[in-house]
Amino acid sequence: MALVRTLGLRAATLLGVLLTVLVLLVVTLGASGFSDRILTAVINEEIRGLRTSQATQSRNPDALEAALEVRRAELIEFYGLDRAWWQRMPDTVFRVITLDLGEARTLRSSEGSRKVSDIVLERLPNTALLLTSSLIITAVIGMAVGVKMATRVGSKIDRTVSFGAAISFALPAWWTGILLILLLSFTFNILPSGGMYSTPPPEGGFSRFFDLLKHALLPIITLVLVSVGPYLYSVRTMTLNVAQEDHVLVARAKGLREGLVMRQHILRVAAPPIVTGLILSLVGSLSGSILVETVFNWNGMGRLYFEAVAGTPDEGLIVALTFIFTLMYVVARFVLEVLYLLLDPRVRYA
Amino acid sequence: MNIKFSDALKVIVSSHIGKAGLMLLAFLVGVSIWVLATYPLDFGTKEWSNPTVWADNPKAVPPKWVNLLPGTDRVAHSVLESDTPDDVRTAGWVKAETYLMPVSHDFDDFPTFLSFTMNDVKFQGRPPLITLSLARPDGTTVKLLQHVPSGARDGETAPIIRYEQTPFRLLLSADQTVRAALADFHNEQYGTDYNERDLRGLGDQAAFGVPIPGDEAAFESLRGDYEFVVDITFASTEDSLGSVKAVVGGDVFGGMGTDSQGRDLAVGLLFGFPVALFIGLLASTLTTTIGTSLGVVSGYMGGWVDTAIQRLSDVVANVPLLPILIFMVIVLGSNLFLIILVLVAFSWPGLTILIRSMVLQLRSGQLIEATQALGASKTRIMIRHIFPQTAPFVFAQMIFFTPAAILAEAGLSFLGLGDPSIPTWGQILEQGFRTGAVYVGYWWWVLPPGLLIVLTAMAFVLIALAIEPVLNPRLRTMR
Secondary structure, rough: HHHHHHHHHHHHHHHHHHHHHHHHHHHHHHOOHHHHHHHHHHHHHHHHHHHHHHHHOOOOOEEEHHHHHHHHHHHHHHHOOOOOOOHHHHHHHHHHHHHOOOHHHHHHOOOOOOEEEEEEEEHHHHHHHHHHHHHHHHHHHHHHHHHHHHHHHHHHHHHHHHHHHHHHHOOOHHHHHHHHHHHOOOOOOOOOOOOOOOOOOOHHHHHHHHHHHHHHHHHHHHHHHHHHHHHHHHHHHHHHHHHHHHHHHHHHHHHOOOHHHHHHHHHHHHHHHHHHHHHHHHHHHHHHHHHHHHHHHHHHHHHHHHHHOOOOOOOOHHHHHHHHHHHHHHHHHHHHHHHHHHHHHHHOOO | OOOOOOHHHHHHHHHHHHHHHHHHHHHHHHHHHHHHHHHOOOOHHHHHHHHHHHOOOOOOOOHHHHHHOOOOOOHHHHEEOOOOEEEEEEOEEEEEEEEEEEEEEEEOOOOOOOOEEEEEEEEOOOOOOEEEEEOOOOOOEEEEEEEEOOOOOOOOOEEEEEOOOOEEEEHHHHHHHHHHHHHHHHHHHHHOOOHEEEHHOOHHHHHHHHHHHOOOEEEEEEEEEEEEEEEEOOOOOOEEEEEEEEOOOOOOOOOOEEEEOOOOOOHHHHHHHHHHHHHHHHHHHHHHHHHHHHHHHHHHHHHHHHHHHHHHHHHHHHHHHHHHHHHHHHOOOOOOHHHHHHHHHHHOHHHHHHHHHHHHHHOOHHHHHHHHHHOOOOOHHHHHHHHHHHHHHHHHHHHHHHHHHHHHHHHHOOOOOOOOOOHHHHHHHHHHHHHHHHOOOOHHOOOOOOOHHHHHHHHHHHHHHHHHHHOHHHHHOOO
16 A cells, blocks of 8 residues: 555656646746747748738739738637737647647658657657667666675775766766767768768668667767766665675674675665666766767757757747656656665565 | 864865865866956957957967877968067158068968958058068069058048058958969069969969969969068158058967867867856855755754645656756747756755755754754754754765756757857857867867866866765775
C-alpha cells in the first residue's frame, strides 16, 4: 500500500510539473504580448498573399479591399485574436495536454506532413538512438571505473581520474563536439562531420545501418565524454560513503571475501543513489541533445527545437516542443522513481 | 559541523587539485580586474559590434606566432603611423612636408590588402596636394595616389578642417586609379603591357612584386625594405595635417588572430573574463541565497509552510532548464539579466531539499532547544543559530553551481540567443560555428573561447572537489 501511495505522490508531482510548465509557457507568451504579435504577423502575411493573388482577377479595388477585410475578420476570429490572451490560452493548454499538438507553419516531416505529432514521431527515434547508446556506455564505464576508484582512494589512478572527471564536468557538450569535428573529421578525415547518412545514402539494410553508425559515432562520443566524468565521480563518492559504514567493517571482520563484501554489502546498498545519478545524467543529456544535435546536424528532437526557435519563431510549435521535452523529462524521472523503489526496500516498506 | 573558513582554506590548499583550482581562480580574477580597469563598460556596442573599429585588420587570419611553426611563413601585419613630418621645407608662403613610413617585406607571399588613412587636414584658403608613393627595395618608386581635399564651401571660413570626424581612408588595393598607377609603373620599369583591368585583384602583388613574364599578369614577391612616402604641399605655412597611417595587411594578426570581420579575437576574449565570472558568481549567489533561506524556513517552521515549499521545489526541480531558458529568451528577448534570472529561478530547489534535511537534524539538537528556552524568536534562531551551521555546505554548493551557470549561458549563446550587447566566449564561438570556421579549419577562432570556458569552469570544479573532504570527513581520513 505504501508503494502505491509513494508512486502516486510522485506521479502527482510530475503531473504538476507538466501543468506548471504549460501554464508558465502560456502566461509568458500571452502576458508579454508575444502571442498577439506573432498572430497579427501571421494574419497580415496571409492577407498580403491573398491581395497579390486576387489583384490580378478583381477589377474593382474597393470590392477587393472589402473582401479582404471580411477575410481578415474571419482570420482574427479563427486565431482568437478578438479575445484577450487569457481567454484564448486555456484552449491551447487543453489541446497540448491531450497531445493534440497542431500544425507547424514552415517545418515539415520528410513525408511532407505539417502535423507536429508526425514531425515529432519522425525525430524522436533519432534522439532516442543517441541518448540510449550514450547512456549505456556512460553507465558501463561509470560504474566499472567509479567502483574501482573507490577501492583505491588516494592512489595515483584515483587522483588522475578525479582530475579527468573535473575536466569532463567543465566541458561544454557543443564545444567538445566542435573539437572532435575539427580533429577527427577535418584534420584526419576519419569520421563524417555531421548529418545522419551519407549522400546518397547507401543501399541495403546492413550498409545503411553501418553508415548510420558511422555518423552516430561522434555525437555519441561527445555525449559520453561530457557525462561520464561527473557520473563516475558520484559513483566513487557514493561507494566510498557506504564502504566506511560499520556494517562493512563487520562483514570484513567476519572474514568474508572482498568480492562478496563489495557486491553484497557495498554495491547493493549504494545501488539506489547510483541509479539515480544515471537517470539524472540522462536528463542532463536530454538538454545537451539540443546543443549536440545542432553541432552535428543530427535530425533529432533537439535540432527540431532549435529549428523551431531560429528564424521566425513558430509559437504553436515552440509550446508543443517545450511540452514534449518536459514530458520526456518527466517520464525519465518517473522511470527513475520506479527503479528506486525496486532497488531500495526502505522506501518500499516505509 | 562548525568549520572555520581558515580551516577550510587549509584543507583546500593541502590538496593538489585545490591548489590548482585556487591558482586558476586567482588568474581569472586578476585578468578580470585588469579588463574592468582598462576596457570601457559599453565595449560590446561601442567597439566589438562596430565594424569601423576593425576595418584595418585582416579578416580571419591566425595569430602571429604560427610563423614559429616550421614551414609557415605568413606575411606579418604592419600598421605604420606617423604624426610628425620627417622633413619640412618652406619657400615663401608655401610649405612642403614629408612623412616616411618604412616597412620591411621578407615573405614569399604578398600582403592581403593595403590601406591609407589620414585625418585633420587644416588649411587657410587653398587645399594642400597630398601624394602617396612607395619606395621599393630595388630603388624604384611608385606614385600610388594624388589627392586634394575639397576646398572651401560657400560660407566656410578659414581655417578649414577636413577629415576631422571621419578620417580619409582608402583601400589602395581596391582602388582603380591606384591600379592604373601601378600598371603604368610596371610598363615603364619592366616593359610589360598591363592596363588597369589586368591588375584587378592583384594590386597588392603589383605593389610588392616584380612581374613574371607571360601572357597573364603575375608577380613574384620582391623582398627587402620598402618605404611609404607621403608628400604634402601646403599653400600656406599655417596649414597642417594631423597624422597619416598606412596598413600593410598581413596573413597573421596579434596574439589570437582575427575573425571574419577582422575583429581582434584577443580583445574580445579578454572581455569575456569578467563577463563569465559575473554571470557565474551572480547566478550562484542568488541561487544559494534563495535555496538556503527556503530550506531553513522549510525545515525549521514545519507544518504547511514546509509542505508548500517542498511541493514547490519538487515541481521546480523537475522542469527541464535549457528548453525553458531558450523559450524565455525567445519570447522576452535576449538580456543577460533575464538569462541569469531564469537560471536562478529553476536552480534553487536542489539546495532547498538538502538544507531542509540538515535543518531537520539541527532542530532537535540541544543548542536550538536551549535557545528556544531562552525565548529567542523564530527568525532569530533561524538566522543566528541555524544558518551558521549550514554555511560551509552552502558555500560549497555556491562554488559548485558557478560553473553550471557559466556553462548554461555559454550553451545559450552558442544557440545564438546570447545578449548581443555583451560579447561572451559563447557568442564568439557561435559566430565561428555559424560562419563555418569549423569546416575550413579556423582553429584559432574556435579553440580559445571554448578552452577559456573549460578553464573557468575547471577552476570552480577543482575547488569544489577540494572542499569535499571539509564537508565529508570520511573522505578526509582516507587521504
